[in-house]
Amino acid sequence: MFPGELHSPFNPVVAMLKPPQTLVTLDNIGVWRTNRWLVHGVSLSLDPGEIVTLIGPNGSGKTTTAKIALGVLKPDEGSVSRRPGLKVAYVPQKVTIDWTLPLSVGRFLHLTGRVSKGEAMEAMEATGITHLARAEVRTLSGGEFQRVLLARAIARKPEFLVLDEPVQGVDFTGEIALYDLIKRIRDTLQCGILLISHDLHVVMAATDRVLCLNGHVCCAGTPSAVASSEEYKALFGARAAPTLAVYEHHHDHTHLPDGRVQQSDGTVSTFDPSDDTQVHHPSKQLQPHNGGDRDA
């Protein structure tokens, strides 16, 4: 159906090579900050070889959720379990290198652990930055630096890779190349990837699952290939078809500007995702997301 399926952990060959043992599980986690829940009632699990994409509007708790999965933040509610000894690599949304720091790309690859010359070279080749190996990190453009961050993460050969908006500041062609690369990383390393995307409707085709967040999980599902949607094929062209996929949101509620949630039957409730009324029913009528999204 979509290209990623070949490599999904449910593929019997892959399953035989490496029995899937869940890498990270978030169970009903919540983070409470200054009188409001940043996220609440979010559950998520990630297996080796699986790609999960988090989408949602600004401030919807995507990065917070990722930081909890990484162990950078402790949840105020719910529980997190990570496989013991899990090798993690993280590409944060924003990394600022102070100008007082003399730091070359080559040195940056060794930031959190020793990496062999071969591994470093391989990672730089994969991301197309071999010519930048001796460049100072500070002097790179946004797109170049993004690839350096990714190269550093790959060189670690992680089992669990978190990418926070890796395609930001990258043009459309670059975005497709980067998504192809992320898929290759998954295929070669068989790592679990948690990907945060700024785009609410177009996601990576190789994504196994999409979680739409807005403080809580608004909806979850699998993307459908761009190729099957004439409209998107016309928009992105045939080249993008194997890489990008369309994600259709099936929301049974709307977020009001004051943070309350309006159900499809018209009832309004204060935001409490543990509430039974917010169990999602994909069969229900499609509702536009608050915050000016286009209709999926």
Place this chain on the structure above:
Amino acid sequence: MLDDFFTRALVAGVGVALVAGPLGCFIVWRRLAYFGDTLSHAALLGVALALLFEVNITLAVFAVSACVALALLLLQRRAALSADALLGLLAHSALAVGLVVLAFMAWVRIDLMGFLFGDILAVSKSDIAVIWGGGVVVLATLAAVWRPLFAATVNLELAQAEGMKPEQANIVFMLLMAAVIAISMKIVGVLLITALLIIPAATARSFASGPEQMAVLAALIGAASVLGGLFGSLEWDTPAGPSIVVAALVLFVLSQFSLPWSLMRKGPRKGGDGISETPPTGPGA
């Protein structure tokens, strides 16, 4: 050889500079110059308490500086005040309390100027043993926590996510700072310790192409400043501690003149090289 007071001063000063350089790099990278000031101001309180309870001055200074550093870590977590306000509060209250405690001890005859500006020419053989012994311990510890500490300096959350335990490294760093202040107080005095930490590191920045290289260069530049300052003070009969800082400043100014030359050699770069007059651009901005 160590019988000559001037030789002792040289050996002690170089020892302090070799330790201060690498730690100073972290002060510069993390923008902690004011933090260094706070710890060194607190050192005077350590001196006062040492005289009051008749304990070893170096140990007391280390203990008080370490307490101030840890207090700062705790206060920052509660974050009722901004970091620089907290630093100012701790720095000057510790200094003031130290001076008041000293004033109360009328029976103690103390050379306050010696503590404020250093008394390197009065360094004894046991002082040298403390400086070099302590220095080796500080540098060895710094080498041991280098990777997590540096990773946390670049990006705290990245270091945390990838299992570097940066909080532990940060606490170790605070203790190392306290140790360096304790052993270098006698050389340049509490008011000028920060200069010995940051000026050689800032000078090294112009020449270094990697963090480790910058740390080594800062140590060497610091040692050169000590030599230059001490010989200068002998020649022109100027106070030794301040002369060392002036020598460090001269080296820094010279390093800035070398900039156009290095720019010509390597071609124009984006962003700033060393101290630039335009704000740096690119991902580092």
